[in-house]
Amino acid sequence: MPEGHTLHRLALDLTGTFGGKPVRSGSPQGRFEGAARLDGRELTEATAHGKHLFVAFSDTEEQVHVHLGLYGAFSFVEDPEPPVVGQVRWRLSSGKVTADLRGPTACELLTPDEVDAVLARLGEDPLDPDADVERAAAFVARSRAPIATLLMDQRIVAGVGNVYRAEVLFRHRIDPMVAGRDLRPDTFLRLWSDLVDLMGEGVRTGRIDTVRAEHEPEAMGRPPRVDDHGGEVYVYRRDGQPCLVCGTRVRTEVVASRNLFWCPRCQRRR
Structure with a gap:
């Protein structure tokens, strides 16, 4: 299972690649129903806490929560619309770069209260400068x-x-x-x-x-x-x-x- 540094690095990569840009959002696999609601919105920021990833978008308070688990992984390719390979739970595309998420334990759209509930279950993160x-x-x-x-x-x-x-x-x-x-x-x-x-x-x-x-x-x-x-x-x-x-x-x-x-x-x- 990826450790915390992997999720923080992934958050930086997602923000650096898609931050401030409108993105295409879809679920080729069909198992992430919230993907369509984010299609065309601007990705504002991706953050991490422990082994959990949160991705925020403009014009909505909901965030995507991702837990990679044992088998989950994002892949990035410089192609606006590459062929779908394998079971892609979530696809993000900026028109130049595409990121595909496969095999996560969780990929869900959460309300602010639901995000807070996830964070409340977690301890302090060594990569959080404000950790207690x-x-x-x-x-x-x-x-x-x-x-x-x-x-x-x-x-x-x-x-x-x-x-x-x-x-x-x-x-x-x-x-x-x-x-x-x-x-x-x-x-x-x-x-x-x-x-x-x-x-x-x-x-x-x-x-x-x-x-x-x-x-x-x-x-x-x-x-x-x-x-x-x-x-x-x-x-x-x-x-x-x-x-x-x-x-x-x-x-x-x-x-x-x-x-x-x-x-x-x-x-x-x-």
Whole structure:
């Protein structure tokens, strides 16, 4: 499932491509009935919160809400009317560029109250400059759940997924199973600050890179990582391979319904 940086980057791409322009809006698949109501309107802005995308248009208070889920994706092509390939839930076109959305979990037209209801279910977003980190920290400090579970709880931290969870815990040498309430008060704040930087870089580059300069392939004399997700990481999807820091084999275990990766030596409880 795409993590929060992907949705923020997508919001920037949609706004940069279609913002301030009247767009054609349709649903070749026929499953997004609200698409026709937006046809010919000006796309004013696309925004993101966590893993949710919101697209606003002129002359209406309703917004399109998109949740990509496991399989959703937008594709952009420089063609005013390319042939429809696959199940296109929503198509936007400016006359020069076309964006097709396929496979989302949600693509729906929501009223302002409905948008507020979606946002009310979500926690603080590290990519939101106005995020209330103290609110998220208070949730964590009260919880008996492992920090690895809490970081994936979108009601607490919106946008963090499996990659950022594993990597930020490794970068701070935190045992993934330690309870939130057993963390030192400043530990979560350091995790948050690191997520702000890492995810911000992910928006800029479009990929997840989490290793420090001294552990880059060139510095260590090792081959670059080859993976569909791209980017250099410490532990994510490296189960059974040696830790880049201590050489211990990386382990994996299902936590919060997703495979967690960690180094049992670097991240042992102290």
